[in-house]
Amino acid sequence: MFAIMKASLRAMFRSPSAVVFTLGFPLVFILVFGFIGTGSTTVPVGFTATSDTSSVLYKALQANPALKIIRNQSPVDMEADMRKGRVTAILDITTLTPLPLPKYKVTVRTSTAGVDKIHLFWSVFNVTTSRMDDRFYPRASIADVHTDTVPGRRYTTIDFILPGMLAFSLLSAAVFGTAFLFFSLRQTLVLKRFFATPIRRSYIVLGEGLSRMLFQLFGSIVIIGLGHFAFGFTLVHGFSTFLEMLVLCVFGLIIFMGFGFVISSLAKNESTIPPLANLITMPQFLLAGIFVNVDAFPAWLQPICRALPLTYLVDALRKVAFEGQHLWNVGLEIGVLTLWGIAVYAVAVKVFKWE
Structure with missing residues (x-):
């Protein structure tokens, strides 16, 4: 044999x-x-089920071509993808005061696995909110931002x-x-x-x-x-x-x-x-x-x-x-x-x- x-x-x-x-x-x-690696220039982001999707902030982020909005995904799957780096950030938008002088609390949840695109996300987010600040609050900010980073492995x-x-x-x-x-x-x-x-x-x-x-x-x-x-x-x-x-x-x-x-x-x-x-x-x-x-x-x-x-x-x-x-x-x-x-x-x- x-x-x-x-x-x-x-x-x-x-x-x-x-x-x-x-x-x-x-x-x-x-x-x-x-x-090929991860050469995509778009940043995948998700929103919690409780996010105010009727807000002007959400609509402004949605209209930005640099962001890829994740849709039709369960919170559990979105959290798992965020920990693996497939989703760069998960946002929760809460309306504090409505129009005409809107104010929002934004919680941004990220993981260490998405470190390659998190800087690009913050750049896009800051540009978007700055433009809205100029529109609604020339001397103040529209968003009260809170961050939460969890450990993860990049997928x-x-x-x-x-x-x-x-x-x-x-x-x-x-x-x-x-x-x-x-x-x-x-x-x-x-x-x-x-x-x-x-x-x-x-x-x-x-x-x-x-x-x-x-x-x-x-x-x-x-x-x-x-x-x-x-x-x-x-x-x-x-x-x-x-x-x-x-x-x-x-x-x-x-x-x-x-x-x-x-x-x-x-x-x-x-x-x-x-x-x-x-x-x-x-x-x-x-x-x-x-x-x-x-x-x-x-x-x-x-x-x-x-x-x-x-x-x-x-x-x-x-x-x-x-x-x-x-x-x-x-x-x-x-x-x-x-x-x-x-x-x-x-x-x-x-x-x-x-x-």
Whole structure:
């Protein structure tokens, strides 16, 4: 078994296509999104449910193109986004005296995670209130401002993108790599010759599977390491978070390899493997929340998105990496992946062929 694993692993490291598809594509996406960073010039701000949205101050802030007003979001979600730096500030506007001489109490709630845009927010806010001061109170201020800063972690583009690209790299490598490998071994009768030797059939499959797992584990280490040290990808608990992400990668890879076993057995010839593999990988690439949060999809499409195994692996990686949760905290995601694994390997055992 270890001889098969060693030979297969050596062959993968010597294969340019295997290296490019495992490391090349994910690294390109990570580099692109890592350099993009947070280059937006607009400042996302929210307002509490009790804010006076009929006030002239609110309307003046709303009309400012430098501010992006967050709408239709629950207070809990807005608070969470503010602590992650997605929302720069949450304002509460209380009317103290109405027109024609309006006066407002403004409470501005921010977090340390939004430090990159908070200065821009204050610049916009001060310009807006100064203009209104000139209009209503030439020698006084319209707003009585109170501030409240809470601790938080900045949620960057790379924190969202990297777990998605890492999970999709595991999916595509497991499905395409396993399907092509075992189909080729079957077509060249190598698998049949293995079967004729004293080695157990399970060891043959395990040897090939372990080699692919080690190869992908190497790729995962490179991707996470580059994201963390080059672009500041968040690993909340440091090395322990890194190890937990690797455990999830191995778990996801084992399950995704089951799809490859099924395809390699169903394919009639080599040209039918890519369409079958794309039928499994492409919907998940588009709908599993790699580039856009699942909540952004239409309501009728979200149940489909949440039924895909890749969605749960991506969610688990993000929760462990940024939110600091542990493996026992992502039991739902691991449970759904386990159900997918049981189902797909039941099919794989049923259809697997040695020749």
